[in-house]
Amino acid sequence: MMIGDLEVHRLGFGAMRLTGFRPAEDRTEAIKVARRAVELGVNFIDTADSYGVGANEDLLAEALYPYTDDLLIATKVGRTRPSPSEWTPLGRPEYLRQAAELSLRRLKVERIDLLQLHRIDPTVPFQDQLGALAQLQSEGKVRHLGLSEVTVEQLEEARQVIDVVSVQNRYNLTDREHEAVLDHCAERSIAFVPWLPIANGDHASSRILTDLAAELEATPAQISLAWLLHRSPVVVPIPGTKSAEHLEENVAAARIQLTAEQLERLSAAGGR
Template sequence: MGTVIPIGGEPAAGRLGFGTGGLVGPGYWGPRHDGPGPSVALLRRAVDRGVTLIDTADNYGPDIAEELVARALHPYPAGLVIATKGGVVRTGPDLWHVAGRPEDLRAMCEASLRRLRTDTLDLYQLHRLDPRVPMADQLGALRELQEAGKIRHIGLDSVTADELARAQDITPIASVQNRYNLLDRAAEDVLALCEQRGTAFLPWSPLGDGALAGEAGTVVAAVAARHGATPGQIALAWLLHRSPVLLPTPGTSSPAHLDENLAAAGLALTEGDMARLDALDRPHEPHEA
């Protein structure tokens, strides 16, 4: 799986993780139609194939994804990082609201501990900052949980560079999860700050939600053909070459697609490949759907 990167210094994680959003029903709501068996098998396959970070969240399902992780992988093998998220309450398919009051975050963390069957969460990420609650109060609640031994490392999801800098003045931040991929680099300034401070960056939507089409898709397909790879593999390989702090966590419900994603870690893009792919950046233009 290639070079490992530290998350808050320890534990370390391989360069490709596995995201669990695809293991629940549409809109992150309810169970999948095929039952828990295939998802449990897929999680075990991911770890058997060398994945060392599982990225989940309490609102995937809700609750279902965390329960699947525990069912498949507990007791957790040494070196496996379980990352989860709290601070968002899901009320229906693609329906959710932010809930960042300290009492909410404490209750969510305790519930995740129970579902994941662990005494300490390796990485607990604030799924969204709550604009109605002072940042210091939200991070203070997580820091108290950390001091109590219930969280090892604290992370943030979907933040600006300014928010990340302010958060790091309050408490150490081990990771950031922002949308970032070959065709969407709006979080470039966040990535730069992560590089400066040694913060892991877990890009969500690393494959661009199927956006590799049109002119961009033609370029990616050409690079893929040179390597005997798929466009999706090239998109993941670009992330791995783009920055040493990037740790993509692509999700899937397909064993074949899992294997395809993990094989991207073995691709060696050339300087010419990177130059062609870098030139696809169009941060101020609409992206193709």
């Protein structure tokens, strides 16, 4: 799959859980998981400046810097996390620029390969937020730009100002609110990066998933990820975990082949 001019494997890794709201004092296991992801062939890692108040980016740099040439670490700006239960959009242009500068420093890079607007701030003109991203790109501090949690209309408005190479929306087998956005991205060869791809593990109780998992000697989570990979060639799921065992299980889902009949059963049932 191409994200802009960068080729990534179809299954990425969401790094948020490596730190959580506040980073754990023992970083050893988290660093091992990040390194194991790369060892397993993952070359697309998703993070954000608000994960652990920057600690997630720090941890990835500690684990993986200097980066291999084919490793794409995507980060996001435009959202703060005052408490574990609060997420607040913050899209003032000066803030977006400052946040990007800090991400550059934490990730130890001169240019961010993919910078995504974490959320559109409804209190700031969208064009101003896009303008800040475009300026960062024109200055050579950002290679590619993306968006998160947007509608088709917002995506098209953004594309009048910036070249959008990725859209990161919540999407999984049982939550298809953004079906139209995915289809829109597929028609335009824009990478669609579903977050919460296995619904926080809730799919484990799905009858059809457990039945198919038994048929294919897999797990329900693996079947969920396999369905996403079959859903469209532009889909790049980013399952996250802080467990090396679960990481290996998730990555193995890319090898699962679903028949047309199995895909039809899953799509029709919605994971029920």
